[in-house]
Amino acid sequence: MTTTTLPAAACEQTPQSSAQALRQNLARNLRKLVRNPLSVAGLVVIGALLLLAAFAPWIATHDPLAQDLANTLKAPDAAHWFGTDEYGRDIFSRLVYGSRITLYIISLVTVIVGPVGLAIGVISGYFGGWVDTVFMRITDIFISFPGLVLALAFVAALGPGLDHAVIAIALTAWPPIARLARAETLSLRKADYIVAVQLQGASATRILLRHVAPMCLSSVVVRLTMNMAGIILTAAGLGFLGLGAQPPVPEWGAMISAGRRYMLECWWLVAMPGAAIMFASLAFNLFGDGMRDVLDPRSE
Amino acid sequence: MAMIEVDKLNLSFGEGAEANQVLHDVCFDVGDGEAFGLVGESGSGKTTVLRCLAGQYSHWSGSLAINSERLGRKLDKARCRKLQMVFQDPYGSLHPRHTVETALSEPLAIHGITDASRRIDSILTKVGLPTNFRYRYPHQLSGGQRQRVAIARALILEPRILLLDEPTSALDVSVQAEILNLLADLRKQEGLTYLLVTHDLGVVAHLCDRVAVMQQGRIVDLIESASLVGAVPEHPYTRMLVEASRHYSREMAEVGADLTPAEAV
Numbered sequence: 001m002t003t004t005t006l007p008a009a010a011c012e013q014t015p016q017s018s019a020q021a022l023r024q025n026l027a028r029n030l031r032k033l034v035r036n037p038l039s040v041a042g043l044v045v046i047g048a049l050l051l052l053a054a055f056a057p058w059i060a061t062h063d064p065l066a067q068d069l070a071n072t073l074k075a076p077d078a079a080h081w082f083g084t085d086e087y088g089r090d091i092f093s094r095l096v097y098g099s100r101i102t103l104y105i106i107s108l109v110t111v112i113v114g115p116v117g118l119a120i121g122v123i124s125g126y127f128g129g130w131v132d133t134v135f136m137r138i139t140d141i142f143i144s145f146p147g148l149v150l151a152l153a154f155v156a157a158l159g160p161g162l163d164h165a166v167i168a169i170a171l172t173a174w175p176p177i178a179r180l181a182r183a184e185t186l187s188l189r190k191a192d193y194i195v196a197v198q199l200q201g202a203s204a205t206r207i208l209l210r211h212v213a214p215m216c217l218s219s220v221v222v223r224l225t226m227n228m229a230g231i232i233l234t235a236a237g238l239g240f241l242g243l244g245a246q247p248p249v250p251e252w253g254a255m256i257s258a259g260r261r262y263m264l265e266c267w268w269l270v271a272m273p274g275a276a277i278m279f280a281s282l283a284f285n286l287f288g289d290g291m292r293d294v295l296d297p298r299s300e
Numbered sequence: 301m302a303m304i305e306v307d308k309l310n311l312s313f314g315e316g317a318e319a320n321q322v323l324h325d326v327c328f329d330v331g332d333g334e335a336f337g338l339v340g341e342s343g344s345g346k347t348t349v350l351r352c353l354a355g356q357y358s359h360w361s362g363s364l365a366i367n368s369e370r371l372g373r374k375l376d377k378a379r380c381r382k383l384q385m386v387f388q389d390p391y392g393s394l395h396p397r398h399t400v401e402t403a404l405s406e407p408l409a410i411h412g413i414t415d416a417s418r419r420i421d422s423i424l425t426k427v428g429l430p431t432n433f434r435y436r437y438p439h440q441l442s443g444g445q446r447q448r449v450a451i452a453r454a455l456i457l458e459p460r461i462l463l464l465d466e467p468t469s470a471l472d473v474s475v476q477a478e479i480l481n482l483l484a485d486l487r488k489q490e491g492l493t494y495l496l497v498t499h500d501l502g503v504v505a506h507l508c509d510r511v512a513v514m515q516q517g518r519i520v521d522l523i524e525s526a527s528l529v530g531a532v533p534e535h536p537y538t539r540m541l542v543e544a545s546r547h548y549s550r551e552m553a554e555v556g557a558d559l560t561p562a563e564a565v
Contacts, residue, residue, distance in 0.1 A: 015435040021399050025437065192393035196453065199354050200407040201380035210406070214397050 032294045039290020045283030053100045062090035064097040064250045073266050083268035085259060091272050094250035098273070101251045102280060105166055105235045106228050112170040113177055113227070118220050120174070121181025122208050126189050136182070139175045147172035147230075148237055155243040162251075165244040169234050173227055180223050184216040218295035225288035229281035236277050252277050302329035303461060303493040304336075304353070308362040311348060322348055323360070324517045332460075335487060335494040337504035337525060339541065340514035346497040349514075350463045353495070354385050366461065377411065383461040384454035389470045390446035394438040400424075400449050401434040407457050419456060426489075427452045428482060444475035451482065455490075464496040468503060480506055501545040505529050513538045 015021035033039055052059060061081070068088030076083040082091040124135035142150070151168035158164040188194060189212070197211055238244035239253025247254065252273040259269025306328050312321035323345050330336040338346040352360050355375030364371040366382050387393035394403060401420060408416045421431045427448040438446055447467065454462055467483065468476040484507055487494060496508055504511050505528050513521040513535065521535035533539045 016432060018399060018401060018435055021435040021437065192387040192389060193395040195354075195356060196385070196387065196393055196450075197395075197406060198356075198375065199380060199385055200410055200453075200457065201375070201377040202406070202410050206410065211395060215395075 029294045033290050036290045036293060038286045039293070042283040042286030042288075042290060045279055046287055049099050049103065049280060049283070052096055053103050056096050056100055060090075060093035060096045062093040064089060064094040065248050073262060073269075075266070076268055082272045083266070085255070085269055086262060089248075091255075091268060094255060095252070095272060095276050098250040098252045098255065098276070099280075101162065101245055101249065102232060102235065105162070105169070106231050106284075108166045109170045109173060109231050110224050110228065112166075113173045114220060114224050116170075117174040117177025118181045118213060118216060121178040121183075122185050122212055122216060124178070125182035125185025126204070126208055126212060132182075135178070139178050142172065143175040143179070145172070148234060151234060151238060152241070152243065155238060160243045160246060162245045162249070165235060165238045168238070169231055172234075173231065176227070177220055177223055181216045181220055184219055185212055188212055188215055219292075222288055222292040222295055225284060225291050228284040228288070232277060232281045232284070302365075303332040303334070303367060304330040304495060305363070305365040305368075306349065306353075307365075309349065309352060309360055309364065310362050311352060311357060311360040322517050323352075325362075326514075326517070326519055328512050328519060328522065330493055330495055333487075333491050333493055334510065335496060335508045337508035337511040338495070338497045338514055339499060339501060339504055339511055341499065341541075343516075344514040345517040346499075346514050347465055348517075350385065350465050350495065350497055353383065354463055355379060380407075380459075381411065381457050382459055383463060384457060384459040385463040385465060386447070386450050386454050386467045388466040390443055390450055391438075391470070393450050394446055394453075396438055399435050399437055400441075403449065403453055404434070404456055407453065411457060413457075423452045423456050426455070426486070442475075443471050444478055447471060447475075447479050448482065451479075451486070455486070459492075461493045461495065464494055464498075466498050466500075467496070469498065469500060476503075483507060501528055501542060513541065 015024055033043075066089065068084070071080070071084050071088040072086050074080050074084040074088075080090050080092065082095065084090055085094070120135050120139070124132045147169075150172045151165070154168035154171060155161075155164050158167070194207065194211055197207055202211075235244055235251075236253030236256070239251040239255075240257040242254070242257060245251035245254055247258070255273040256270050256277075259266070259273070263270045306326055309323050309326040310321065311323040312319045314320050326345070326349055328336070338349060340346050348357070351357055353364060353366075353371075355371075355373075358373040360373075366379070371379060398406075404420045404423065405416045408414075408419060413419070420434055424431050424433060429445060429448050429452070433441070433445070433449075438449075441449065451467075462483075464483070468479050471479060480503060483494070486492060494507065496504065498504055505525050508525045511523055511525045511528065512519045513523070515537050521533070521538045523533060523535075523538065527533060528542055533542055
């Protein structure tokens with residue numbers, strides 16, 4: 001029998017269980033993420049957003065829906081940190097509650113778009129042939145519409161409302177994910193490790209779920225994170241056009257839309273929700289960049 | 301008794317006038333427990349023969365048989381239990397996100413074999429890896445260790461035949477010898493049949509009993525591997541390959557370019 005020597009490069013302790021192997025892997029990825037200060041900044045803002053949404057009733061200083069007609073259009077002061085709107089509602093409290101809506105839209109769209117895009121891309125890339133042709137032509141049709149216009153059409157057909165906005169955004173957001181997953185799959189399907197598992201008799205479902213999809217997952221996750229910024233903007237755009245969340249729900253885009261009429265005299269009506277939208281989408285973009293550094297298989 | 305029978309295997313890619321025939325009437329048998337080598341230059345179709353046997357191409361014509369059973373065009377689970385393959389590049393043949401344990405338990409799960417843990421321990425020992433390597437990812441292994449894991453993965457279904465596609469050419473010279481010795485030991489212990497593809501005549505001489513020499517999709521010569529070392533081979537193309545493996549010269553490269561298969565046959 002031949003002997004084996006340990007490589008000198010084995011700097012980490014050899015894992016003794018699969019849980020430990022997984023932990024080491026996670027720790028390694030976390031270290032890579034933390035090394036980039038911008039992605040940490042993004043992560044901090046996203047974390048703050050999550051906390052804000054979770055503890056909104058305790059953080060908000062006022063009831064976001066309570067009108068106070070004696071105090072309309074007040075400039076920011078000690079009582080109303082970000083001022084009040086045309087009905088005397090506290091803008092800070094509305095922004096805090098609005099973060100719930102933003103996160104709701106982001107998470108729902110991501111939960112719909114991620115699996116759908118991944119499944120379509122992976123199936124189309126792996127099987128090729130007519131399956132690929134059919135799926136990719138459908139994708140082309142969806143991708144050739146401008147996102148906001150298609151979303152507008154859907155909302156117009158279904159009626160305005162938050163859930164309809166989510167569906168409309170999801171419909172326009174999956175094709176890039178599918179394309180990405182397909183491209184990844186095409187580069188993987190002739191890989192030796194896929195051939196090896198085919199030769200072990202694995203079914204197509206098993207190969208796709210356990211071998212191909214995990215390899216595409218990282219770039220899809222990165223793309224999804226980057227997309228979140230776009231989703232925030234589209235949602236705000238729909239809100240601005242009056243097709244997303246309906247008043248008096250404190251949706252950020254709808255707040256800008258309502259404040260537009262008083263914009264010249266009362267800058268805070270538009271600037272505050274605008275800044276919130278900007279910071280949230282910037283944070284998701286930065287975090288997405290950091291995720292790419294960590295997860296991109298080509299960077300290993 | 302023949303373990304692998306390849307008879308009049310033809311394969312071409314493309315259709316009509318653009319068809320490119322890559323295998324021309326390839327015929328050979330490999331006996332039970334024999335190690336058979338396929339040698340030839342790049343593009344001579346050696347790996348393609350392996351891939352036909354491994355079910356990667358389904359549009360071949362001719363007949364392939366294992367243990368006297370004719371193979372269908374589709375890869376089925378029964379064939380997977382009989383034959384497995386070890387790939388050239390150990391860096392590309394292991395899934396980068398799967399630990400050794402996952403890679404080795406996958407074939408067992410597919411075939412519904414129980415007591416995976418015990419089997420994984422025993423196969424790791426058999427290929428000369430410590431059993432605590434099972435929770436490592438491929439990037440935590442060296443090239444030679446990866447190739448051992450790949451061999452373990454091929455053997456865990458207890459196949460009778462191992463298709464070896466240049467199993468050592470991507471490795472360091474020192475590690476090559478370790479892997480070759482491991483393969484030779486395993487064959488002795490388990491009574492495996494090897495079909496080895498390589499362009500390294502030294503590997504063939506070390507591991508194989510008989511060798512088929514391929515050129516441009518045809519088998520041009522079939523010899524005992526012992527004759528590669530001592531005697532001068534009769535066939536001109538084989539002679540050229542052997543000469544080339546010993547030293548390189550300009551005239552030989554020019555002669556080689558002129559030596560078309562038509563003349564060689």
